[in-house]
Amino acid sequence: MNQISTFEKIVRGVLIALVLVFFLFPIFWILLMSFQNNDQILRIPPSLFFEPTLQNYLALLTGRLETTAGNLDIAFMRNLGNSLLLSTCSVLLSLALGVPAAYAFARYKFRLGENIAFTLLSFRFAPPLLVLLPLSLFFKQLHLTDTYIGLIWVYQLICLPLILWIVRGYFEDISPDIEHAYRISGHGWWKTFRKIAIPLARPGIAAAGLLAFIFAWNNFVFALILASAAKQPVTVGALAFVTASGIQYGQIAAAIVLSVTPTLLLALYAQRYLVEGLSLGAVKG
Amino acid sequence: MTSLELRNISKGFKSGKVLDDVSLSVKAGEIVVVFGPSGTGKTVLLRMIAGVHYPDTGSIAIDGEDVTDASPEARGVGMAFQNFALFPHFSTFENIASPLEARETPAGRLKEQVGAIARMLKIDHVLGHAPRELSNGQKQRTALARALVAQPKVLLLDDPLRNVDAKLRYEMRLELPRLLRTFNAAVIYVTQDYKEAMALGDYIAVLRNGRIEQWATPMSVYREPVSIDVARLFGDPTINLLSCKLTVNGTGSITLFDRRVPIAETYAHAAGRDLVAGLRPEHVVVSESEAPDAIPFDLDAVMPVNVRSVLYLRGAKGEELLATVGETEAAKFGRGQRKVWVRFAPSHLLLFDAASGQRIAPQVH
Numbered sequence: 001m002n003q004i005s006t007f008e009k010i011v012r013g014v015l016i017a018l019v020l021v022f023f024l025f026p027i028f029w030i031l032l033m034s035f036q037n038n039d040q041i042l043r044i045p046p047s048l049f050f051e052p053t054l055q056n057y058l059a060l061l062t063g064r065l066e067t068t069a070g071n072l073d074i075a076f077m078r079n080l081g082n083s084l085l086l087s088t089c090s091v092l093l094s095l096a097l098g099v100p101a102a103y104a105f106a107r108y109k110f111r112l113g114e115n116i117a118f119t120l121l122s123f124r125f126a127p128p129l130l131v132l133l134p135l136s137l138f139f140k141q142l143h144l145t146d147t148y149i150g151l152i153w154v155y156q157l158i159c160l161p162l163i164l165w166i167v168r169g170y171f172e173d174i175s176p177d178i179e180h181a182y183r184i185s186g187h188g189w190w191k192t193f194r195k196i197a198i199p200l201a202r203p204g205i206a207a208a209g210l211l212a213f214i215f216a217w218n219n220f221v222f223a224l225i226l227a228s229a230a231k232q233p234v235t236v237g238a239l240a241f242v243t244a245s246g247i248q249y250g251q252i253a254a255a256i257v258l259s260v261t262p263t264l265l266l267a268l269y270a271q272r273y274l275v276e277g278l279s280l281g282a283v284k285g
Numbered sequence: 286m287t288s289l290e291l292r293n294i295s296k297g298f299k300s301g302k303v304l305d306d307v308s309l310s311v312k313a314g315e316i317v318v319v320f321g322p323s324g325t326g327k328t329v330l331l332r333m334i335a336g337v338h339y340p341d342t343g344s345i346a347i348d349g350e351d352v353t354d355a356s357p358e359a360r361g362v363g364m365a366f367q368n369f370a371l372f373p374h375f376s377t378f379e380n381i382a383s384p385l386e387a388r389e390t391p392a393g394r395l396k397e398q399v400g401a402i403a404r405m406l407k408i409d410h411v412l413g414h415a416p417r418e419l420s421n422g423q424k425q426r427t428a429l430a431r432a433l434v435a436q437p438k439v440l441l442l443d444d445p446l447r448n449v450d451a452k453l454r455y456e457m458r459l460e461l462p463r464l465l466r467t468f469n470a471a472v473i474y475v476t477q478d479y480k481e482a483m484a485l486g487d488y489i490a491v492l493r494n495g496r497i498e499q500w501a502t503p504m505s506v507y508r509e510p511v512s513i514d515v516a517r518l519f520g521d522p523t524i525n526l527l528s529c530k531l532t533v534n535g536t537g538s539i540t541l542f543d544r545r546v547p548i549a550e551t552y553a554h555a556a557g558r559d560l561v562a563g564l565r566p567e568h569v570v571v572s573e574s575e576a577p578d579a580i581p582f583d584l585d586a587v588m589p590v591n592v593r594s595v596l597y598l599r600g601a602k603g604e605e606l607l608a609t610v611g612e613t614e615a616a617k618f619g620r621g622q623r624k625v626w627v628r629f630a631p632s633h634l635l636l637f638d639a640a641s642g643q644r645i646a647p648q649v650h
Contacts, residue, residue, distance in 0.1 A: 177370035180337045183357040184364045185431070186387030199374050 033253035041249045056254035079237030087216040090155035098163035106171035123157045128221050146228045154222045159212035170204025206273035234259040288313045288471030289439045294343035303329050305495040311471035318474045318486030325492045327475045331441045363432035364441040369424045371416040378412040384435035402430045422453045440470040458484045479519045513642040522607045525564040542580045542600050551647030563635035569608035570628045579626030586621045
C-alpha cells in the first residue's frame with residue numbers, strides 16, 4: 001500500500017538535489033574561492049577549474065597578508081579565538097542563568113512573573129544600535145569598555161531571552177506529575193531538577209544553546225563599538241580584508257570557511273540531542 | 286494503630302474552595318476508597334497527603350507524626366498516579382528502583398527487591414524496557430510497583446485503573462486487594478467507579494462538593510445511603526426515585542402509583558413531610574400475570590446487560606420505573622411492549638427528605 005514507486009523516488013531525489021544546490025551552492029563556491037588567489041577569483045568568465053593554492057589559509061594562519069601594496073598584519077586567528085571565547089562564555093553564562101529561570105517561569109506562578117519574562121524577551125525587540133550609545137557611555141564609566149567581561153555581559157542581551165523563552169516552553173511540556181512522582185519517591189527538589197527536569201528538556205536546551213551560539217557568533221555591532229582590535233571577534237575582524245590595495249576575496253573566503261567550522265561542529269554535536277525522543281509514552285491522558 | 290490521620294483539612298484555589306473540613310483516618314492494612322464524581326477534590330486530597338499541595342487549614346499525621354508542612358520526599362508515602370507519571374528516560378527497572386535508590390539501599394538488596402515486586406506484578410520480563418515500549422497495563426503495573434517497592438506506611442492510589450482496558454481493570458480489581466493486604470499499608474484509593482469502590486474498599490468515603498458526605502462500609506453505603514445523591518451514585522442502573530408524602534392514619538403509609546404502601550411505624554416522625562422514596566431496580570418484582578397487590582405497568586423496552594436485563598417500565602400516569610431481572614426471567618418479556626404487573630416490598634424502600642435530600646433513618650423507640 002505504502003510502496004513508493006521508482007518514479008516517485010527519482011522525482012524526490014531530483015527535487016531534494018535542487019533544493020540542496022540552491023542553498024549550498026554559495027557555500028560551495030566560497031569553499032572553491034578559498035583555494036584561489038585574487039586573480040583567479042576575479043577572472044571572467046569564472047571557472048570551476050584552477051590550480052588550488054593554500055596561500056589564503058597560510059596568510060590567515062601566519063597573520064601576514066602579502067598584497068601588491070606591501071605586507072599587512074592581520075589578527076584573524078586572534079579574532080577567531082575571541083569569537084570562540086566570547087560566544088562560548090556568553091552561551092554558558094546564559095544557560096547557567098536562563099535554564100533555572102526558565103524552569104521557575106514554567107513551574108511557579110509568582111507576582112510580576114509574566115512581566116519579568118516579557119521584559120527579558122523585549123531585549124530582543126530593541127534595535128542594537130539604539131542600545132549602543134547609552135551602553136557605551138555606561139561601559140566607559142564602569143571601565144568595562146574593551147574587556148571580555150563587558151562583551152560577554154552585553155551578549156546576554158542576545159542569548160538570555162532566546163534561551164529563557166525556548167527552554168521555558170520545553171519545561172512547560174513536561175508533566176509536573178513526573179516531577180511529583182520523583183519527589184514522592186524520596187528525592188529532593190534539586191535532584192529532581194537535575195535528574196528529571198533537565199534531561200527531559202535537553203532537546204530544548206540543546207536547540208536554544210545552539211541558536212544562541214549562532215546569534216552570538218554572528219553579532220557584529222556590539223563588538224565593533226565596545227571593543228578594540230585585540231578583543232574583536234571574526235565578524236569585525238573580517239573588515240581588515242578590505243585593504244588599500246583592494247578587497248582580498250581569497251582570504252575572505254578562507255576566513256569564512258574557518259569561522260563557519262566551529263558552529264558547524266557544534267550543530268553536528270547538538271544534533272543528537274535535538275532529535276532525542278521527548279517524554280513520549282510516559283504519561284497518558 | 287492509625288497510620289494516617291487527616292484532621293479538618295480545608296483547601297481552596299483561586300477558583301474556589303475544593304475541600305471543606307475533611308477528616309479521616311486509616312489504619313495499617315486498611316483500604317479506604319475515596320469515591321466521588323470528578324471535580325470533587327479527590328485528587329487534591331491525595332496530593333495533599335503526598336505533599337504536592339499544602340492544606341490551608343487542618344493537619345496531616347502519618348504514623349502519629351505531624352507532616353502537615355513536610356516536603357514530599359520527607360513523608361515516605363508511595364503514590365501511583367492516574368497518568369502513571371513514569372520517568373520516560375529511565376528503564377522500567379530504574380523507575381521501580383527510584384524510591385529504593387532515594388533511601389540509599391545497597392545495590393544488591395535494591396536489585397533483589399525490585400526483582401521481587403516485579404515478579405509479583407508480572408513485569409519482570411520488561412525490566413530493561415523504556416516506559417514508551419510498555420503496554421498500558423505494564424505501565425500501570427510499573428507505576429504500582431514503584432509505589433509499593435519501598436513498603437511505604439501510606440499508599441496513595443489515584444484512580445490507577447482509569448487508563449487500562451476493561452479486561453485488565455477487572456483482573457486488577459480482583460488482584461489488588463490481595464496484593465495490598467500483603468503490604469499492610471494504610472491505603473487510600475481514589476476512584477469514580479462505584480463498582481471499584483465496592484470491590485476494593487474496607488471503607489468508602491463519599492466525597493461530594495469538597496465534603497465527606499458518607500463514611501461507611503461498602504454494603505452500608507449501598508443499603509443505607511445518607512442522601513439521594515449518594516444513593517444515585519451507587520448502583521447501575523440508578524435507583525428509582527419517586528416523590529411521595531407520608532400520612533399517618535393509624536398506620537403510616539405513602540402513595541406510590543396510586544396505591545397505598547404501608548410504611549413502618551419507625552418512620553412516623555417524618556409524617557406530613559414531602560419525601561422521595563428510593564427503590565433499587567433489583568427490588569422491583571415484575572411478572573406477566575395479574576395479582577391482587579400488583580400494579581399494572583407498560584413494559585417499554587428490555588435492555589440486556591450481562592446476566593441481568595434492565596426493564597424500562599411506565600406507570601398509568603407516565604411514571605418511569607427501572608427494574609432488573611435475571612437472564613432466564615428476562616427471556617419471558619421478549620423485547621417489551623406489553624403489559625406487566627409490578628410488586629415491591631415496602632421494607633426495601635429508602636425514604637429521603639425531598640427538601641434536604643437526606644435519608645430519613647427509622648427511629649426505634
